[in-house]
Structures are given as C-alpha cells and as structure tokens.
Amino acid sequence: MKALLELKNLTKNYWDTNEKNSRPFLFAHITATIQSPERIALLGKSGQGKSTLLRVLALLESIDSGEVRLKGLSTKDIDTRAWRMNIAYVAQQSVMLPGTIMDNLTTVSNLHNRAFDESSARCLMKDVGLEHLEWGKQAIDLSGGEKQRVALVRSLLLKPSILLLDEVTASLDQQSKEYVEQLLLKLHMEEATSFIWVTHDTEQAKKISERIWYMEDGKLTIDTKTKQFFENRNSVCSVTL
Numbered sequence: 411m412k413a414l415l416e417l418k419n420l421t422k423n424y425w426d427t428n429e430k431n432s433r434p435f436l437f438a439h440i441t442a443t444i445q446s447p448e449r450i451a452l453l454g455k456s457g458q459g460k461s462t463l464l465r466v467l468a469l470l471e472s473i474d475s476g477e478v479r480l481k482g483l484s485t486k487d488i489d490t491r492a493w494r495m496n497i498a499y500v501a502q503q504s505v506m507l508p509g510t511i512m513d514n515l516t517t518v519s520n521l522h523n524r525a526f527d528e529s530s531a532r533c534l535m536k537d538v539g540l541e542h543l544e545w546g547k548q549a550i551d552l553s554g555g556e557k558q559r560v561a562l563v564r565s566l567l568l569k570p571s572i573l574l575l576d577e578v579t580a581s582l583d584q585q586s587k588e589y590v591e592q593l594l595l596k597l598h599m600e601e602a603t604s605f606i607w608v609t610h611d612t613e614q615a616k617k618i619s620e621r622i623w624y625m626e627d628g629k630l631t632i633d634t635k636t637k638q639f640f641e642n643r644n645s646v647c648s649v650t651l
C-alpha cells in the first residue's frame with residue numbers, strides 16, 4: 411500500500427546567505443513517512459523551521475533538495491490545486507479574504523470547483539464555537555481568535571486527507587481551544603483525517619497526537635510515539651519546546 415505522505419531528504423537553505431548562521435541550511439535531510447491516517451505533533455524550539463516545513467508540504471514554499479510524495483505521487487505528478495485539496499495548510503496568522511464570513515466560507519469551495527456544503531459549514535462553525543456569528547459580518551472585523559477558527563473551517567470544508575496546522579489555537583481562549591482539539595480528534599476518528607500540528611503547548615501535544623516529530627539543529631532528531639517521547643523527556647535534557 412502507498413504511504414499517505416513521504417518526506418524524502420528535504421533540505422531548505424537559509425534565504426539570506428550573507429547572514430551569519432552556524433550552518434548553511436535551515437533544515438536538512440528531513441525524512442519521515444506517514445503510512446496511514448495519523449496524528450502528529452511537530453515540536454521544537456522557535457526558529458527551527460517548523461512553519462517553513464509545513465509551507466513546503468503545502469507547496470507554498472520551494473525546497474532546495476529532496477522530494478515530497480502524496481499517496482505515491484510526487485509534486486510533479488499532481489497539479490498544485492489538486493495537491494492542496496488533499497493537503498491543506500492552516501496558518502498561524504490567519505488571513506481573511508475580502509468580504510463577509512459567507513464569502514470566506516464559499517470562496518475556497520468555488521476556487522476548487524466544489525459545491526458549497528452549507529450544512530457542513532454550519533456544523534463546523536458550531537463545533538468551533540462560532541454558531542452565534544452572523545455570516546453577513548465583514549470578516550476583517552472578526553477578532554483574531556474568530557478569524558483563526560473561520561480560517562480552519564474554510565480549510566476543513568475541502569475535506570483534505572492531511573491538515574497542516576500551524577499553532578492554530580495560539581490565539582484562542584481555553585474553551586475555544588478545547589472545541590478545536592475535540593473537532594480535530596473527531597475528524598481523525600470519523601473521517602480518517604491526518605494532521606501535522608505545530609504546537610509549543612506540551613499538554614496539547616500529549617492530548618492531540620499519537621506521534622511526535624521533534625526538530626533540533628535543522629534535523630528531525632526524534633520521530634517516536636507520543637507516550638514514549640514524554641516518558642523519555644526527562645532523561646533527554648536537550649529537548650526544549
């Protein structure tokens with residue numbers, strides 16, 4: 411059976427080669443496989459390139475060497491739009507498209523030639539705690555946490571098989587954060603949705619993931635079961651989150 415996602419020897423050099431860096435690359439030789447639907451937390455201290463890696467996987471950023479394969483197909487075999495219907499990136503700083511909440515929810519479906527599924531959209535908005543929002547409201551007027559959740563729902567409407575989540579609960583209050591965590595766990599159970607979730611929140615990583623990818627010094631130094639990662643953490647003093 412073809413693996414869901416393969417990262418083969420991914421290397422990303424620093425943008426500014428004049429800058430004094432201790433190494434020439436942001437990250438190098440990142441190799442990992444998601445064999446079947448799985449929940450991964452991508453951890454590591456600031457500046458390791460976690461967001462950049464997600465953007466590479468979403469084809470929003472180029473790679474200097476290496477290859478990504480989705481269900482056995484390389485980026486050269488699939489057009490970008492089809493790729494992004496399967497593997498959706500939800501950014502840390504959510505960007506609202508011009509117009510209303512309704513425009514935001516429908517535009518992505520329109521872009522991908524998908525019918526807008528209003529009842530799914532209403533369910534998802536409820537699941538993330540936004541059922542009270544009037545869809546005619548201008549998206550730009552939403553709070554940061556509301557924008558973050560609308561952006562998540564917008565991506566979920568595409569029903570991607572893999573979600574790339576970049577600190578998607580960073581600007582949420584505790585209850586909204588729990589709503590989002592529960593929704594993503596439910597989607598994994600019911601729809602076999604996989605995710606790679608960048609977070610600095612260890613409690614969240616324990617709760618939402620079954621595997622940890624840990625980046626350090628530009629390498630993927632740990633790829634292990636979540637339980638094992640946290641059991642060993644005290645003895646691995648270099649692990650910083």
Ligand SMILES: Nc1ncnc2c1ncn2[C@@H]1O[C@H](COP(=O)(O)OP(=O)(O)OP(=O)(O)O)[C@@H](O)[C@H]1O
Nearest residue numbers: 425426436454455456457458459460461462463608
């Ligand atoms: N487009 C860009 N041009 C130049 N430098 C960039 C660009 N994008 C990221 N960087 C730099 O690459 C490094 C890694 O950034 P990235 O956001 O991927 O790290 P991160 O591990 O996600 O960090 P954090 O946990 O703080 O979000 C940083 O030093 C950042 O300034």
